[in-house]
Amino acid sequence: MTLRLTSQAALALMLAGSLAACAHKKPPMATGMNDGSSGSASMPGDRGPSTYGSTGVGSGASGGGYPGGYRPGSAEEFAANDGDRVFFDYDQYTLRAEGRAALDAQAAWLTRYPNVQIRVEGNADERGTREYNFALAGRRASATREYLSTKGINPARMETISYGKERPLDTSGTEPGMARNRNAHTAIVSGAR
Amino acid sequence: MTMTRPLARLAAAVSLLLAAATPALAASPPQQPPVEIDVSGGQVQPLPIAAPAFAGADARTSQLGGQIARVMAADLERSGFFRPLPQSAFPQATLDIAVQPDLTAWRGAGAQALVNGLTTIDADGRLRVDFRLWDVGSGSGANAGGQGQLLGLQFTSTPENWRRMAHKVADAVYRQLTGEDGYFDTRIVFVAESGTRAQRIKRLAIMDQDGANPSFLTDGTEQVLTPRFSGTSQEITYMTLGTDAARVHLFNIETGRHETLGDFSGMVFAPRFSPDGTKVAFSVQKDGNSDIYVMDLRSRESKRLTTDPSIDTSPSFSPDGTKVVFNSDRGGSPQLYVMNANGSNQRRISFGKGRYTTPVWSPKGDWIAFTRQEGSTFHIGVMHPDGSEERTLTSAGLDEGPTWAPNGRVLMFARESAGSSRLWTVDITGRVSRAAEYRAAATDPAWSPLLK
Numbered sequence: 001m002t003l004r005l006t007s008q009a010a011l012a013l014m015l016a017g018s019l020a021a022c023a024h025k026k027p028p029m030a031t032g033m034n035d036g037s038s039g040s041a042s043m044p045g046d047r048g049p050s051t052y053g054s055t056g057v058g059s060g061a062s063g064g065g066y067p068g069g070y071r072p073g074s075a076e077e078f079a080a081n082d083g084d085r086v087f088f089d090y091d092q093y094t095l096r097a098e099g100r101a102a103l104d105a106q107a108a109w110l111t112r113y114p115n116v117q118i119r120v121e122g123n124a125d126e127r128g129t130r131e132y133n134f135a136l137a138g139r140r141a142s143a144t145r146e147y148l149s150t151k152g153i154n155p156a157r158m159e160t161i162s163y164g165k166e167r168p169l170d171t172s173g174t175e176p177g178m179a180r181n182r183n184a185h186t187a188i189v190s191g192a193r
Numbered sequence: 194m195t196m197t198r199p200l201a202r203l204a205a206a207v208s209l210l211l212a213a214a215t216p217a218l219a220a221s222p223p224q225q226p227p228v229e230i231d232v233s234g235g236q237v238q239p240l241p242i243a244a245p246a247f248a249g250a251d252a253r254t255s256q257l258g259g260q261i262a263r264v265m266a267a268d269l270e271r272s273g274f275f276r277p278l279p280q281s282a283f284p285q286a287t288l289d290i291a292v293q294p295d296l297t298a299w300r301g302a303g304a305q306a307l308v309n310g311l312t313t314i315d316a317d318g319r320l321r322v323d324f325r326l327w328d329v330g331s332g333s334g335a336n337a338g339g340q341g342q343l344l345g346l347q348f349t350s351t352p353e354n355w356r357r358m359a360h361k362v363a364d365a366v367y368r369q370l371t372g373e374d375g376y377f378d379t380r381i382v383f384v385a386e387s388g389t390r391a392q393r394i395k396r397l398a399i400m401d402q403d404g405a406n407p408s409f410l411t412d413g414t415e416q417v418l419t420p421r422f423s424g425t426s427q428e429i430t431y432m433t434l435g436t437d438a439a440r441v442h443l444f445n446i447e448t449g450r451h452e453t454l455g456d457f458s459g460m461v462f463a464p465r466f467s468p469d470g471t472k473v474a475f476s477v478q479k480d481g482n483s484d485i486y487v488m489d490l491r492s493r494e495s496k497r498l499t500t501d502p503s504i505d506t507s508p509s510f511s512p513d514g515t516k517v518v519f520n521s522d523r524g525g526s527p528q529l530y531v532m533n534a535n536g537s538n539q540r541r542i543s544f545g546k547g548r549y550t551t552p553v554w555s556p557k558g559d560w561i562a563f564t565r566q567e568g569s570t571f572h573i574g575v576m577h578p579d580g581s582e583e584r585t586l587t588s589a590g591l592d593e594g595p596t597w598a599p600n601g602r603v604l605m606f607a608r609e610s611a612g613s614s615r616l617w618t619v620d621i622t623g624r625v626s627r628a629a630e631y632r633a634a635a636t637d638p639a640w641s642p643l644l645k
Binding site: 091093119126127128129130131132134135136138139141142143146159160161162163164166167168169171173189 | 390391419436476478480506526548564566569593612
């Protein structure tokens, strides 16, 4: 099993990569436009309209018969409008005010659905070296878990992991992109509807 | 650090494959200081060296001889300290090693050193490489100074190992002319990247130091990070990152034996061998706090070395095993610290501008390499273990993760630009910086010790 990537092949891979990345980044309102069927099963990373954690953009674009388009108690509902993420300042792991507000909403949702188990995943932007960023992103996951626990979520329902800078949300390399990559993501492991 | 080594010492150091010193080796060393190179600093003009095809008795050995001379010359050229002459400049095409070359003619062609050799396949099918290194002298006419043979050695192996034999010739030449150990008969383990940046496939891969013989060691189903060589064997330790767990592994490249290094409560990362290969140091993160541990690979007992509530990670042992350099943000930003191998006497050594991470102790002990970030620029740098004589070697948008060649004079690291990472090398003067001979996406290089 030898690898003999020519530079051309590598370039082709890179191009394919960036195309795929572009294709993946749809504007938030574009869901379901290509397909008339009821599409509550959205792609991971796709953020359709929802009432959860927001003022209710509320179009029926994704259908399914639920107000806002998501089944109550579903992972999609939890994740809508970045409700499953809190963001951090550069090289920081202290929760910001809007982060605490987002976690208050997460805690309320998790209280409503007590069978849900979560994994808090810490992430760092690419402006740091690999191992340090594992440590930093781990602190973000831990700070998030701690906050949820002060809001009454049983620590036994929450595991944590650090992804360091290995799972960027935004690959643009821009300042806003990197700001999005400094986050703690609450992933639902089990128990959602 | 300019020096000339006694021939006897050199012969001892490369004796592993050495069948017999040839009679020419007994020739007395030249009286004049021979050609030499200072690889420790300052302005260096690459030494013009001639490496004509090694002679062979038939088509097969002639072809091998040509390939060996080319691979050797390419090694020397990449070091930045040598400038191989083009073939068009050669006054003699191939040379009979039983006859002294016309050194004055080679000097006239612009060479300062000359390597010639002979490749033979013996009765039991083994490949033998005999070579001579010549100082073609300085001055002119019959009174030319410094002319003479500097080295004559013979290596024997199987014909498939011809590249390694070429690297061993290059190592011997480099050592003779620089006074430093060579680093060409080595391999690099690294992470080969494919897929998109958001969904990276990261495979463990290995290649020769010059980019030849690349192959994958893992299939990409797991995300593999931070491989590190043992300083004593062909064993590596690395980390895998899954959706719900990170693990540290041991993998023997020769035997294929693989194992996962224990199950820790908390996340384990940043593994690195002790110099004697009997221990692995790593970080364990629990409740947001990362601390450094060391595990004895025989007893499997782990000992905690740091207890500070800050980030402590990226441990790297000194070559004598008595100290560990590591990364901590206990002072408010990531900086380098040194402690005794039992965790005592922790003290900061980095005081320059910016954030210091990924410290790696040189196999020679005299330098610590690191990544330094200042604003949005990343640098690879070196400092002495007491923090003195800091040097910045590179500058780029994202350079990270230096690894030392076994001679402690060259570093490899990963440089990312436009969303794709490549392997690069730089010498400890910062003068010789170039892309490594692997031109696809790659990160996390780790240099092997010299092969046995």
